[in-house]
Amino acid sequence: MLVSLLNNEIDEKEYLREYNAKILYRRLPKRIYGFVFKYRDVCIIIINRSLSEENKKKTLLHEFAHIELGHLDKKLLEFSIENVEDEAERYIKSLMGMCIWKRFCC
Numbered sequence: 001m002l003v004s005l006l007n008n009e010i011d012e013k014e015y016l017r018e019y020n021a022k023i024l025y026r027r028l029p030k031r032i033y034g035f036v037f038k039y040r041d042v043c044i045i046i047i048n049r050s051l052s053e054e055n056k057k058k059t060l061l062h063e064f065a066h067i068e069l070g071h072l073d074k075k076l077l078e079f080s081i082e083n084v085e086d087e088a089e090r091y092i093k094s095l096m097g098m099c100i101w102k103r104f105c106c
């Protein structure tokens with residue numbers, strides 16, 4: 001779960017193993033931070049390699065959220081992508097909130 005990753009209970013490698021995912025850092029057009037797709041049951045995450053370390057991390061979390069929310073299992077129509085983007089962002093925000101909360105109370 002993404003929440004375990006954010007809480008440092010598991011590391012990125014374990015997370016990738018759990019979801020059968022791979023990260024590839026590639027040269028992409030500037031406005032594309034990253035994307036994710038499924039190929040033969042493997043989730044391939046492509047991250048723009050010219051991003052700052054912070055943006056790479058953020059993008060990675062965003063793509064993880066798509067995987068975890070099952071967006072890759074659905075056939076997405078172009079017009080629905082906007083909602084999916086919102087859902088991924090909301091999911092990360094809610095998890096971040098939980099992590100901050102945890103840090104304050106534990």
Ligand SMILES: [Zn+2]
Nearest residue numbers: 062066085088
């Ligand atoms: Zn997205």
